[in-house]
Amino acid sequence: MKRSSSVAGAILVSAFATMFMAGCAQNPDVRDGHDYTSGTTQRSAPDYLGCVKGELQGTTTTFEEGTGDSVKLYVDSTDPNKANGLVEVQGSGAQRQFTAYQRDAWYDHGRLLDAALMCSKA
Template sequence: MNTTPPGIPSVSFRSSIWLISTLLIATGCAQTPDIRSSRDGTSGVTAGGNPAYLSCVKADIRQDARTFIQEEDGKTLLFVGSTDPTTASGLVELSNTQGPGRYAVYQRHAWQDKGRLINAARACART
C-alpha cells in the first residue's frame, strides 16, 4: 500500500496545480489588446468626403490629445494617442472602397469621457 505522509501533497495534485496555472497564464496572454477588438465603437456612412470628415472629428478631440493619420489597405486611419493599435486610446477608420465613405470608430475606455470620440464620429458623419 502506497500512502503519502500527512502534509506533503501528492505528485498528481502538484501536477494539476501546475497545469491549471499554466493554462491561466496562457489564456491571459492570449488576449489581444488591439483597439479594433473593443466593444466600445460603432460604424456608419459619412455624408461628406474624407478630409472634411476627419477635420471635423479632429476638431472635437481634446486639444491636448495627439492625433496621427495613416493610409493602410485603402483606408484612412486616424489614431488618437498612439499609432500602435494596442495602445491607442481611439481609432477612426475611413474607407471609400465600397461607394460612399464608410467609417468605423473605436474608443478604449469610452466610459471615461462618455464616448466623446464615438459621439464626434457620429455627429461628423451627418454633416
C-alpha cells in the same frame, strides 16, 4: 496523500494564474473590441476627420494615414495594438463609409464614438 494533492492543487492554481495573466497582458488590435460604431457621411475625408479631431480633448495625440480612397485617424499611436482609438474613412464621391473604434470607451463615455457619429451628420 494529502501533501501530493496540495502540491497538485498549487501547481494547477499557478498554471491557471499564469494563463490568466498572460491573457490580460495582451493588448489586442483596437478593431477587435466591442466599442465601435459605423455609418456614412457626405463630408470629404479631411473635413470629416477634422471635425472628429476637433471634438477630442486638446491633449489627445492623433495621426493620419492614407492610402488610395482610405484614410485612418489613429488616437495616441499608429500601432492598432496600442492605439486608444481609430477612425477609418473609405470611399469617394457623395457618400463615404466610416468606422470608429475606441478602446475602453467607458473611460470617457465614448467621446471618440460620439464624435464620429456627430460629425457624420453635420
